[in-house]
Amino acid sequence: MTDHRILTPMKRAKGLGGGHSGVPHWMNQRITALANIPLVIWLIYSVMKLAGANYLEFTTWLSHPLHAGLMILLIVSIFYHATLGLQVIYEDYISCKCLKLTKIIGAKLFFIALGVACIFSTLKVALS
Amino acid sequence: MAEFTLPKNSKIKPGRKVDAAKGAKRKKTFKVYRYDPEDKQNPRLDEFTIDLDQCGPMVLDAIIHIKNDIDSTLTFRRSCREGICGSCAMNIDGRNTLACLKPIAEVSGDVKITPLPHMPVVKDLVPDLNHAYAQYASVEPWMKTETPAPTRERLQSPEDADRLNGTDGKGPSGCILCFCCSTSCPSYWWNPDKFLGPAILLNAWRWITDTRDEATGERLDQLDDAFKLYRCHTIMNCTNACPKDLNPAKSIAEIKKLMVERQT
Numbered sequence: 001m002t003d004h005r006i007l008t009p010m011k012r013a014k015g016l017g018g019g020h021s022g023v024p025h026w027m028n029q030r031i032t033a034l035a036n037i038p039l040v041i042w043l044i045y046s047v048m049k050l051a052g053a054n055y056l057e058f059t060t061w062l063s064h065p066l067h068a069g070l071m072i073l074l075i076v077s078i079f080y081h082a083t084l085g086l087q088v089i090y091e092d093y094i095s096c097k098c099l100k101l102t103k104i105i106g107a108k109l110f111f112i113a114l115g116v117a118c119i120f121s122t123l124k125v126a127l128s
Numbered sequence: 129m130a131e132f133t134l135p136k137n138s139k140i141k142p143g144r145k146v147d148a149a150k151g152a153k154r155k156k157t158f159k160v161y162r163y164d165p166e167d168k169q170n171p172r173l174d175e176f177t178i179d180l181d182q183c184g185p186m187v188l189d190a191i192i193h194i195k196n197d198i199d200s201t202l203t204f205r206r207s208c209r210e211g212i213c214g215s216c217a218m219n220i221d222g223r224n225t226l227a228c229l230k231p232i233a234e235v236s237g238d239v240k241i242t243p244l245p246h247m248p249v250v251k252d253l254v255p256d257l258n259h260a261y262a263q264y265a266s267v268e269p270w271m272k273t274e275t276p277a278p279t280r281e282r283l284q285s286p287e288d289a290d291r292l293n294g295t296d297g298k299g300p301s302g303c304i305l306c307f308c309c310s311t312s313c314p315s316y317w318w319n320p321d322k323f324l325g326p327a328i329l330l331n332a333w334r335w336i337t338d339t340r341d342e343a344t345g346e347r348l349d350q351l352d353d354a355f356k357l358y359r360c361h362t363i364m365n366c367t368n369a370c371p372k373d374l375n376p377a378k379s380i381a382e383i384k385k386l387m388v389e390r391q392t
């Protein structure tokens with residue numbers, strides 16, 4: 001990561017300047033963290049309640065608009081939170097710019113794909 | 129990736145052992161980090177056993193004694209020897225602190241002394257602070273106003289002054305720029321080039337919260353960045369480390385609060 005250019009300390013300290021976009025990332029990370037608490041409690045409660053249920057019982061449960069709705073909210077909130085969190089981890093620990101960007105874009109695509117697949121599956125069960 | 133181990137040429141080797149306390153009643157051994165960029169050797173840990181009756185009670189007194197009477201090549205910074213100049217910051221017994229405020233008696237066993245962590249070393253216990261000072265200058269730590277200067281003093285109520293001094297005297301204006309906090313912050317270790325670190329953010333806050341300064345918005349604009357400010361993950365090492373008992377983590381939280389406030 002050593003930069004061999006001859007730069008004054010001030011030039012290095014100022015770098016590329018502020019990105020003016022720190023707030024939304026920070027806020028969304030906290031909002032999704034808050035939302036995850038009740039949603040995950042609901043998920044654990046539901047899994048325990050459904051223990052031993054057969055396929056029909058499960059699909060009937062998921063077809064209920066409230067359950068399908070909460071499930072989709074959970075998927076969005078968890079995967080969005082994971083994307084933001086993973087980005088911070090990559091930014092903290094990867095110093096190679098290329099690898100960092102690849103990892104961040106990769107994480108975004110991965111979680112979007114996963115989210116779409118999960119939402120589609122939920123809707124398929126809920127609407128059939 | 130982030131560096132979790134020291135590079136080969138930074139690995140610390142055992143150094144020489146000097147017993148300068150023959151026949152002394154109160155002995156103590158100091159293990160001191162030594163590095164000289166000119167001899168192209170790895171850093172080493174020299175051991176000096178000294179007679180505590182020959183020096184004062186603080187760790188700084190001990191290393192001054194070592195330099196004066198045992199090894200004059202030992203290099204470190206110090207000036208005020210009373211916790212005001214911030215020059216003698218170093219890592220003592222695993223913690224960043226001021227050598228002049230750290231009583232030798234507080235360390236059980238040998239006293240291990242190394243430079244502030246994760247900074248380039250100029251020599252022995254002297255870290256290179258050029259980048260940190262430039263980061264400090266980059267937040268423009270002086271009063272900025274558009275209103276023409278009044279003919280008399282700029283008015284400030286005692287409550288306004290408390291924002292800077294703190295009601296307990298531990299407000300942000302108490303910072304002596306020793307960098308004990310920044311060099312104990314993992315986020316600063318991994319991204320010192322882009323993250324400003326707790327010392328600088330506390331000082332940025334000192335000007336943001338100054339009721340006489342008129343550049344609050346510009347100052348917040350400059351900090352609104354995923355790295356400059358938001359690399360702080362509230363790990364709190366900074367507040368733990370500050371030898372002046374200041375609270376950089378709180379200053380950073382206040383900046384983050386204003387960032388949200390101006391968008392809502």
Ligand code: SF4
Pocket residue numbers: 312313314315316325326359360361362363364365366367376377380
């Ligand atoms: S609170 Fe922030 S600045 Fe302080 S040590 Fe933690 S990450 Fe660093």
Ligand code: SF4
Pocket residue numbers: 302303304305306307308309310326327330369370371372373374376
């Ligand atoms: S906040 Fe404390 S530890 Fe940090 S530079 Fe200032 S005085 Fe030193």
Ligand code: FES
Pocket residue numbers: 205206207208209210211212213214215216217226227228229
């Ligand atoms: S010598 Fe000034 S703070 Fe220690």
